[in-house]
Amino acid sequence: MKRSGTVLLGLLWLLQGCALSRPEKAPPEEAAHYKFPVALPTEGQQVLSGPIAAAVSLAMDDFLPLGHTPLSDASPMELCASRRDAYDVTAVPGSNEGVVFVSFSPRESACRDLPGPVRSDTPVVYAVDVARSRILSVQK
DSSP: HHHHHHHHHHHHHHHHHHHHTOOOOHHHHHHHOOOOOOOSSSSTTTOOOOHHHHHHHHHHHHHHOTOOOTTOOOOOOHHHSGGGHHHHOOOOEEESSSEEEEEEEEESSSTTTTTOOOOSSSSSEEEEEEETTTTEEEEE
């Protein structure tokens, strides 16, 4: 009985972690006021293939996990650097089928002139095996 209780607690902890990693959604009353265009505009449109989108998602979830909160004494630079929109993403299919390289580079216009430790300009590159939904390696 003790083992099944441990397994149940582990499963509950895992499910709680999954729930915490979901994106925040606007409350229904706010969402009701948002109007979608009849057709998506083509200007600025970027279409990602399924494998590229999956690779970017897997790498981003490792690079800056949803629900990650900076330390309470984080500098303005550290707070900015913890936001996903502070990075540009480059994704390139690898020579091996199913592998995609995903690079995160600090956006030049983000976090500029903020006090705190300087961000590295060196991109972080992930090798992602899309078919197996796993990260093969990370180059920092």
